[in-house]
Amino acid sequence: MTNSSRTVAIIGAGVIGGGWAARFLLHGWDVRIFDPGADVERQADEILDNARRSLPGLYDVPLPDEGELSWCDSIASAVEAADWIQESVPERLDAKHAAIRAIHAASRPDAILASSTSGFRPSELSPAGDDVPLVVAHPYNPVYLLPLVELVPHAKTATAVVERAEILLSSVGMKSVRLKKEIDAHIGDRLLESLWREALWLVKDDYATTAEIDDIIRFSFGIRWAQMGLFETYRIAGGEAGMKHFIAQFAPALGWPWSRLTDVPELDDDLTEKIAAQSDEQSGRYSIRELEGKRDANLVALMRALKGQRWGVGEFLNRFDRNLAQSETDVVEPIVSFEVVAPSSWCDPHGFVLETAYRHLVDQALDKFLTTVGCDDDYQRTGFGFWVTDTTIRRTDDARVGKTLRVVSRAIERVDQKIHVVCEIVVGARVIATDERSLAHVHLATREIAELPDTLRLTLDAAVRRHRRLPRGD
Amino acid sequence: MTNSSRTVAIIGAGVIGGGWAARFLLHGWDVRIFDPGADVERQADEILDNARRSLPGLYDVPLPDEGELSWCDSIASAVEAADWIQESVPERLDAKHAAIRAIHAASRPDAILASSTSGFRPSELSPAGDDVPLVVAHPYNPVYLLPLVELVPHAKTATAVVERAEILLSSVGMKSVRLKKEIDAHIGDRLLESLWREALWLVKDDYATTAEIDDIIRFSFGIRWAQMGLFETYRIAGGEAGMKHFIAQFAPALGWPWSRLTDVPELDDDLTEKIAAQSDEQSGRYSIRELEGKRDANLVALMRALKGQRWGVGEFLNRFDRNLAQSETDVVEPIVSFEVVAPSSWCDPHGFVLETAYRHLVDQALDKFLTTVGCDDDYQRTGFGFWVTDTTIRRTDDARVGKTLRVVSRAIERVDQKIHVVCEIVVGARVIATDERSLAHVHLATREIAELPDTLRLTLDAAVRRHRRLPRGD
Numbered sequence: 043m044t045n046s047s048r049t050v051a052i053i054g055a056g057v058i059g060g061g062w063a064a065r066f067l068l069h070g071w072d073v074r075i076f077d078p079g080a081d082v083e084r085q086a087d088e089i090l091d092n093a094r095r096s097l098p099g100l101y102d103v104p105l106p107d108e109g110e111l112s113w114c115d116s117i118a119s120a121v122e123a124a125d126w127i128q129e130s131v132p133e134r135l136d137a138k139h140a141a142i143r144a145i146h147a148a149s150r151p152d153a154i155l156a157s158s159t160s161g162f163r164p165s166e167l168s169p170a171g172d173d174v175p176l177v178v179a180h181p182y183n184p185v186y187l188l189p190l191v192e193l194v195p196h197a198k199t200a201t202a203v204v205e206r207a208e209i210l211l212s213s214v215g216m217k218s219v220r221l222k223k224e225i226d227a228h229i230g231d232r233l234l235e236s237l238w239r240e241a242l243w244l245v246k247d248d249y250a251t252t253a254e255i256d257d258i259i260r261f262s263f264g265i266r267w268a269q270m271g272l273f274e275t276y277r278i279a280g281g282e283a284g285m286k287h288f289i290a291q292f293a294p295a296l297g298w299p300w301s302r303l304t305d306v307p308e309l310d311d312d313l314t315e316k317i318a319a320q321s322d323e324q325s326g327r328y329s330i331r332e333l334e335g336k337r338d339a340n341l342v343a344l345m346r347a348l349k350g351q352r353w354g355v356g357e358f359l360n361r362f363d364r365n366l367a368q369s370e371t372d373v374v375e376p377i378v379s380f381e382v383v384a385p386s387s388w389c390d391p392h393g394f395v396l397e398t399a400y401r402h403l404v405d406q407a408l409d410k411f412l413t414t415v416g417c418d419d420d421y422q423r424t425g426f427g428f429w430v431t432d433t434t435i436r437r438t439d440d441a442r443v444g445k446t447l448r449v450v451s452r453a454i455e456r457v458d459q460k461i462h463v464v465c466e467i468v469v470g471a472r473v474i475a476t477d478e479r480s481l482a483h484v485h486l487a488t489r490e491i492a493e494l495p496d497t498l499r500l501t502l503d504a505a506v507r508r509h510r511r512l513p514r515g516d
Numbered sequence: 517m518t519n520s521s522r523t524v525a526i527i528g529a530g531v532i533g534g535g536w537a538a539r540f541l542l543h544g545w546d547v548r549i550f551d552p553g554a555d556v557e558r559q560a561d562e563i564l565d566n567a568r569r570s571l572p573g574l575y576d577v578p579l580p581d582e583g584e585l586s587w588c589d590s591i592a593s594a595v596e597a598a599d600w601i602q603e604s605v606p607e608r609l610d611a612k613h614a615a616i617r618a619i620h621a622a623s624r625p626d627a628i629l630a631s632s633t634s635g636f637r638p639s640e641l642s643p644a645g646d647d648v649p650l651v652v653a654h655p656y657n658p659v660y661l662l663p664l665v666e667l668v669p670h671a672k673t674a675t676a677v678v679e680r681a682e683i684l685l686s687s688v689g690m691k692s693v694r695l696k697k698e699i700d701a702h703i704g705d706r707l708l709e710s711l712w713r714e715a716l717w718l719v720k721d722d723y724a725t726t727a728e729i730d731d732i733i734r735f736s737f738g739i740r741w742a743q744m745g746l747f748e749t750y751r752i753a754g755g756e757a758g759m760k761h762f763i764a765q766f767a768p769a770l771g772w773p774w775s776r777l778t779d780v781p782e783l784d785d786d787l788t789e790k791i792a793a794q795s796d797e798q799s800g801r802y803s804i805r806e807l808e809g810k811r812d813a814n815l816v817a818l819m820r821a822l823k824g825q826r827w828g829v830g831e832f833l834n835r836f837d838r839n840l841a842q843s844e845t846d847v848v849e850p851i852v853s854f855e856v857v858a859p860s861s862w863c864d865p866h867g868f869v870l871e872t873a874y875r876h877l878v879d880q881a882l883d884k885f886l887t888t889v890g891c892d893d894d895y896q897r898t899g900f901g902f903w904v905t906d907t908t909i910r911r912t913d914d915a916r917v918g919k920t921l922r923v924v925s926r927a928i929e930r931v932d933q934k935i936h937v938v939c940e941i942v943v944g945a946r947v948i949a950t951d952e953r954s955l956a957h958v959h960l961a962t963r964e965i966a967e968l969p970d971t972l973r974l975t976l977d978a979a980v981r982r983h984r985r986l987p988r989g990d
Contacts, residue, residue: 250695264742271730321759337744337752338743343822433910
């Protein structure tokens with residue numbers, strides 16, 4: 043999968059537009075930005091810094107080289123060569139119409155015009171008289187990390203265009219949910235709005251502070267919702283009696299006054315002051331940059347945790363890794379399994395990469411080596427695989443946050459049912475750590491040594507013959 | 517911290533009561549259950565199995581020995597000796613009143629009477645004429661994993677009782693948020709109810725299926741809310757302009773029809789059927805037991821990810837570990853840093869503990885050894901610490917899910933500014949793996965070798981002298 047020849051135009055580069063720019067750029071697209079706002083270039087640079095520090099940590103395979111970033115002085119010059127145009131101007135219909143008219147006039151007929159709008163329907167976005175075949179592609183902040191896009195096509199947008207949009211979004215690591223019909227604020231923001239409105243009442247009426255509400259969320263259902271949503275969670279709560287039982291049990295409460303559903307709280311000065319003061323008390327010891335850094339490191343760690351569980355967003359990311367890695371493997375060359383820019387979540391407070399990160403890289407490199415020689419998931423389902431008996435790790439140097447780490451693996455020896463693999467962690471031309479492992483071929487269910495099948499043995503021997511002739515990095 | 521002499525009475529042992537029973541039991545309390553329902557004992561056993569498989573994986577220190585579990589044939593016999601009584605009978609006021617009257621009549625005057633009610637206020641729960649000094653202690657499912665309790669005292673409950681309740685809850689690993697005043701459904705369920713109601717409309721009107729809504733949640737704001745709540749997330753979204761800017765920007769939308777706030781959807785047969793059918797389509801390939809297993813492994817992995825980030829629920833768990841570990845360390849004995857029941861999230865599909873889990877245990881054991889000899893967080897803030905140069909791991913055997921793993925650490929040698937530590941992973945009397953590491957004392961900011969200060973050198977030498985005389989486990 044290569045994105046190297048693709049161009050995206052970013053029209054409006056605030057928090058959302060800047061996040062889109064960072065996501066496309068780091069996935070190899072050329073990015074052309076138009077935003078006449080003051081100070082917008084500095085803010086976009088900061089978003090890009092955040093993305094460079096966090097996004098590579100989500101993946102276990104190298105991202106393509108960054109594309110080229112250009113700032114343009116008109117909508118026309120930004121969009122004229124673009125394959126994808128992402129409109130993220132302020133959430134006012136007149137501003138959206140003006141931007142969309144200018145984009146439509148200057149863009150290629152086969153370009154995809156997508157709007158980040160959180161509230162408007164596609165039919166409202168298209169200026170009167172012009173049925174612009176646009177799509178709403180509504181992302182979530184931070185756009186460079188969270189994969190979700192709600193995709194809502196205009197009635198005049200051809201199905202083939204929507205399908206192409208889904209493919210392009212998936213090439214930059216995003217998961218589209220395509221809506222069957224348009225609705226104000228799509229799905230996610232309607233859910234958020236309902237909860238937000240209730241939370242405002244609770245603060246206004248002094249039932250809880252902003253910090254208490256946040257703790258209640260993140261120590262309970264927030265953790266649940268990172269992995270299963272509302273309905274699957276409630277299905278489990280219904281127990282063996284199932285979903286209908288759950289609904290029957292809780293249906294009466296829907297009619298009870300458990301939320302202030304019939305009123306809209308007025309966000310007057312008093313309530314605004316109260317929320318701002320409570321929020322300062324709760325979070326004011328961190329700057330917004332620091333909070334963004336914490337948030338991004340947390341999001342990467344949470345999504346990586348679900349990669350390990352092969353579940354939800356984690357399994358989605360695992361599949362993305364496999365797609366990125368395809369066509370990259372060659373059993374007789376040293377297996378460069380990783381080339382990762384060390385993200386800040388892998389580093390100690392002094393900015394050095396933690397030893398746990400090296401071990402993780404080597405684990406992944408070994409998995410990849412074994413998959414390449416034929417010991418893949420299918421083979422393991424036959425009941426056989428490799429078991430690490432001995433590991434020797436030597437660290438001779440260190441790497442700092444932001445450096446590119448490369449893992450080079452070599453099969454050194456096969457003796458009977460055992461193999462010996464050496465993985466080097468390389469930064470530039472320096473080998474900073476070596477991790478040697480002996481692996482035995484076993485029955486996975488009993489851990490007894492098992493004879494290597496002919497194909498696997500021959501492939502391993504071919505790899506060893508070739509790899510032993512290669513110069514060591516150190 | 518020892519819970520060994522404490523007794524909890526569980527009145528009502530469904531999903532919530534059974535979850536409470538498991539949490540108390542695994543934290544060392546004796547548990548006395550009353551629930552006359554059919555089949556309730558089997559269901560409670562299954563919840564307990566789930567808890568044994570998942571809860572120990574949250575902590576990096578051993579839990580106390582399990583308490584004793586008894587099934588009682590009356591409320592009186594369950595509650596008479598109890599320090600804590602947790603009422604979790606069905607959510608009907610008459611059933612609650614009957615249970616609370618019977619509990620109040622038979623319990624010790626100093627016992628704490630807590631209700632799991634999700635909807636009722638403390639003033640409603642106390643039967644008319646009796647001002648029972650109860651508290652609402654409302655947990656989240658699964659109760660044995662999620663730490664949140666909303667604590668709402670009755671007006672007649674003394675402050676000292678509420679404070680004791682908070683201490684007892686924290687001794688079983690829970691985080692209380694104490695509400696300032698009572699309100700129907702407390703805080704969390706009001707937030708959930710508002711969002712649930714909107715989700716029901718979206719399904720009823722065919723804007724999205726249950727699976728689409730769940731994906732929208734868990735690929736976007738669900739992940740955000742596992743680490744920061746609603747307000748802190750929006751504070752960041754406001755960017756450098758801050759919370760007031762965010763509110764000003766989004767205030768107009770509150771008045772727009774972005775949710776069906778003024779209506780209550782009727783959960784008639786049609787809607788119930790539709791949700792049940794969509795839920796079957798979404799999740800029906802897993803049994804409820806399987807879904808519970810996935811959920812619990814996911815929740816443990818997510819909370820462990822936040823432990824690594826020292827944030828939110830993760831930092832809360834780190835503090836709980838430190839409390840559990842206190843008073844347990846003795847520098848001249850071999851440092852038994854861990855005794856963990858291997859949870860299913862640490863195991864491969866064949867039920868064997870993964871090598872990554874051993875390495876994690878040894879990392880934690882080394883941290884603890886270093887802390888014990890004086891190289892703790894305060895010392896590291898002076899700019900010095902240890903850096904691992906060489907690691908040799910030998911695995912000779914395997915452990916299965918559910919087995920207790922013990923790590924025994926020994927300091928073997930000090931040469932100049934370097935030390936050599938051997939950690940053994942032991943199951944019963946078998947050493948299944950040995951992990952030896954050499955560590956150099958360095959300037960943390962530059963990684964240059966630094967001279968050991970006298971105190972640290974003398975403590976290390978004392979540990980080495982004592983540890984070398986101890987027999988090896990193998």
